[in-house]
Amino acid sequence: MSLIDDIRAYRPFNQQEAADRAVILRQLEADPQVFDRSSLAHMTCSIWTVDPTAAKTLMVYHNVYRSWSWIGGHADGERDLARVALRELAEETGVASARIMPCGPRGIYSLEVLTVDGHEKRGRYVGSHLHLNVTYLAVASPNAPLRPKPDENSGVRWVPLEKVCALSTEPWMATRIYRKLIDKLATVDIPPARMC
Template sequence: MPLIDDIRAYRAFNKQEAADRAVILRQLECDPHVFDRDSLAHMTCSIWTVDPTATRTLMVFHTTYGSWSWIGGHADGERDLAQVALRELEEETGVINARIVPCGPGNIFSLEVLTVDGHDKRGRYVSSHLHLNVTYLAVASPDEPLRIKPDENSGVRWFDLNDALDASTEPWIRNRVYRKLLDKLRAANPF
């Protein structure tokens, strides 16, 4: 099933998801370049990775944002965002044996529209834009070896779920997104 159909079938968890779902659908319906990062609002994905007991989550210290963060990246033309998310997980952390947890249409765990302020990246200025983000839930073993991706992060580690909130220095992401992901994880009890 195409991603747009999965998002249409997705049931919003809260007001933020309902509003953001409408924005994402509108862009998917009207922008033929929505999967390319050159579009002002473009598709991205994240992967909220937990251990098998769902008591810890894997995070990276994101260089651009100067904060502990979830893992994710741009679609860059690809439409299978679950595969993009798994690839980003491997590239950013070294984890290779994660599995996406089934949780609804297209295994979508969460939806977000994320604002990105203008910033320098690899010697070039990137203008402010929107990430139309699809989040997947994955489980991985904390015994897998971890490694950083020096051009994107300077740390990779497992956090107790509540400590993950405290580690984020981005108030909106911490309070609106990471808190929501923890609430959804506890409500869904997917394990």
């Protein structure tokens, strides 16, 4: 199966996911460049990483957004977004031993269309655009060594779930996305011994 088939098979958790799933599918069907960031609306992925007790999540202090946030990145031509998400996790936090949970079709945990305002990155202006985002749920040990990726973030830490929304300085992300991701954890059985 392809990513588009996985997204078609994915069951939305709420109205936001249902609406965003429709947008993502339309763009996947219509834009052959959707996996490249040169497209105005392009594919990205995030990885919501929790400890084995699902009491904490791994967050980074994102330099562009100036907020504590989840981990993720651009597809940049890659169609296996789960692999991209794990790579981004390792690059941005140093955690290389996480395992993706089998939540939905091929591990899809959540879907989002995220607006990105124009900003400076590495000395260049990046125009406003849309991230067509696929989120994966991963489990990792809170004892794994952490390290930031200075060109992307200036901090990495495990955050208790009850503090995530207050820690974010992005109100829409906190109330619409992070709250949803936390609430969805109640629907997932995380095997304590296997961590996957």
